[in-house]
Amino acid sequence: MAKKSRDFSFHKELIQQLVTLSTSAFGLAAALAWNDTIQQTVKEFIEPRIPGLGVLSRFIYAIIVTTLGVVITFQLSRLASRWGIKK
Structure with a gap:
């Protein structure tokens, strides 16, 4: 029984x-997209x-x-604390 618990x-x-890895990857992609968008907005x-x-x-x-x-x-930290998610 203990072995099954460890496997789980x-x-x-x-x-x-x-x-965590996939969230970081999508976060990086979104950050790069916003980076270009904000730079273009400032330029224009x-x-x-x-x-x-x-x-x-x-x-x-x-x-x-x-x-x-x-x-x-x-905002994400507040949401995580409401849901009881530990950092």
């Missing part, structure tokens, strides 16, 4: 790791209206990305 825990751990809408931004446009981009990252991470 191995499969459970394996599935948890696969979920902010740089033409305020010429000569250069480095400042990169700061605006970094602030947007950081804000999105913090808000999304905060």
